[in-house]
Amino acid sequence: MGSVSLKIGDGTARFKRASVCSSALNLLMLFSVVTTNLFALYAFTSSPKNHHAHLLPHTHKNISLISEQVSLILREIDSSQKKLAQMEKELLGYESIDLSSSKISSELRTFLQHHLLPLGKDSKTGITEMVASVGHSCVKSLDLLSQYMNYKVNAPCPDDWSLGQKLILSGCEPLPRRRCFAKTIPKVGLHSFPDSLWKNHSEKIYSWSGLGCKNLACLNSKKLNRDCAGCFDIISGYETQKYVKARGKNDFLIDHVLAMGNGEIRIGFDIGGGSGTFAARMADRNVTLVTATLNVDAPFNEFIAARGLFPLYLSLDHRFPFHDNVFDLVHVGNVLDVSGRPEKLEFLVFDIDRVLRAGGLFWLDNFLCSNEDKKTVLTRLIERFGYKKLKWVVGEKLNGSGKSEVYLSAVLQKPVRV
Ligand SMILES: *[C@@H]1O[C@H](CO)[C@@H](O)[C@H](O)[C@H]1NC(C)=O
Ligand SMILES: *[C@@H]1O[C@H](CO)[C@@H](O)[C@H](O)[C@H]1NC(C)=O
Ligand SMILES: *[C@@H]1O[C@H](CO)[C@@H](O)[C@H](O)[C@H]1NC(C)=O
Numbered sequence: 001m002g003s004v005s006l007k008i009g010d011g012t013a014r015f016k017r018a019s020v021c022s023s024a025l026n027l028l029m030l031f032s033v034v035t036t037n038l039f040a041l042y043a044f045t046s047s048p049k050n051h052h053a054h055l056l057p058h059t060h061k062n063i064s065l066i067s068e069q070v071s072l073i074l075r076e077i078d079s080s081q082k083k084l085a086q087m088e089k090e091l092l093g094y095e096s097i098d099l100s101s102s103k104i105s106s107e108l109r110t111f112l113q114h115h116l117l118p119l120g121k122d123s124k125t126g127i128t129e130m131v132a133s134v135g136h137s138c139v140k141s142l143d144l145l146s147q148y149m150n151y152k153v154n155a156p157c158p159d160d161w162s163l164g165q166k167l168i169l170s171g172c173e174p175l176p177r178r179r180c181f182a183k184t185i186p187k188v189g190l191h192s193f194p195d196s197l198w199k200n201h202s203e204k205i206y207s208w209s210g211l212g213c214k215n216l217a218c219l220n221s222k223k224l225n226r227d228c229a230g231c232f233d234i235i236s237g238y239e240t241q242k243y244v245k246a247r248g249k250n251d252f253l254i255d256h257v258l259a260m261g262n263g264e265i266r267i268g269f270d271i272g273g274g275s276g277t278f279a280a281r282m283a284d285r286n287v288t289l290v291t292a293t294l295n296v297d298a299p300f301n302e303f304i305a306a307r308g309l310f311p312l313y314l315s316l317d318h319r320f321p322f323h324d325n326v327f328d329l330v331h332v333g334n335v336l337d338v339s340g341r342p343e344k345l346e347f348l349v350f351d352i353d354r355v356l357r358a359g360g361l362f363w364l365d366n367f368l369c370s371n372e373d374k375k376t377v378l379t380r381l382i383e384r385f386g387y388k389k390l391k392w393v394v395g396e397k398l399n400g401s402g403k404s405e406v407y408l409s410a411v412l413q414k415p416v417r418v
């Protein structure tokens, strides 16, 4: 038997399932059944004149009373366990979606209905029905979700992609919207590949709805995140030097890192890759990259696609949609900055390890260690994986307000594990 754990604020109250207790109760019940039967046997076989005869029915009665009590207690325990499980579900917000709720739009209900395969069980896969899935955390944002799912089937979707992104960021992934036509934007004047990697396109081909900035000049004037300050200027900005010219010892050059892969780096995955410049540099070297990014404050996905690169619209809470051991290289900037709980970082690093092949490279690029603790946690975590440290540089940089910050850059090689 397992245990039920209940999260209350910071503390965790544990309710161990009373396994010892319930086996004792089982024994007691067994004992009472056996003694009841023994007494009954005795009563039948002994002479009615026996002076114990008066006592026996009483004792018998008392024993059945006890066994009744015992089963009552067992039922109580069972129902409390159910109640605890329910409380836990509610506290964690992992209650499954109640489709009868009035908050659920009919389109969501239709989407989630199971559809039986018309020809019965599929012999290859063994499945008998098609089941749609929606992130379990969607239930925490039911109002947003019903707003998002309130559209006309077969008609243009509302122009509200940022609402969908808000849902994704709160763990509602995958999104259940399917049966409307997303807004199209004419992509005029696309450059052919590989010219597209380093050329400006018209700003009109990007979607600006739901964003604070309405043009590239505005985006370039902002520090959108740690890896993107002016990162949409791929003609004259710092983007044109990134990965080919070092600003400090924490910046590794792409050709040096590729050389560490013995010419066997062919496909890679860039996590949180800004405007796609890492993938573009790799494309210049005939290496195919997938760049994972959301569209937080900027049209990152459309920009990357316009460069002729592969954008993957995915939050980091999602398990990567790749099979084990497929990538020769994984490049990660500051998205690893999953604040708070160390387990959060573990879930991510384990998944990175999973998709990287043995002998493949994990490039940790200018990872900000906001304090010594964080560096220790990360270092210990990496050491647990047994990677070979091909490069390991801890450096300091002055930030905008003149404070010194510690950065870690590393190139690590995944070992063969048996
Ligand atoms: C390319 O676009 C940027 C904005 O991202 C702009 O500042 C720059 O002038 C453009 N360059 C050319 C050559 O059109
Ligand atoms: C990339 O591939 C093309 C076509 O195969 C080839 O001409 C070019 O030299 C390659 N570039 C590099 C940097 O290997
Ligand atoms: C610089 O670092 C300090 C200390 O880590 C921090 O409080 C401050 O917000 C940072 N400033 C900028 C502009 O990032």
Ligand SMILES: CC(=O)N[C@H]1CO[C@H](CO)[C@@H](O)[C@@H]1O
Binding pocket: 058, 059, 062
């Ligand atoms: C031994 C014992 O507990 N006997 C009790 C059995 O039940 C009767 C009536 O319910 C009591 O009078 C006895 O004392």
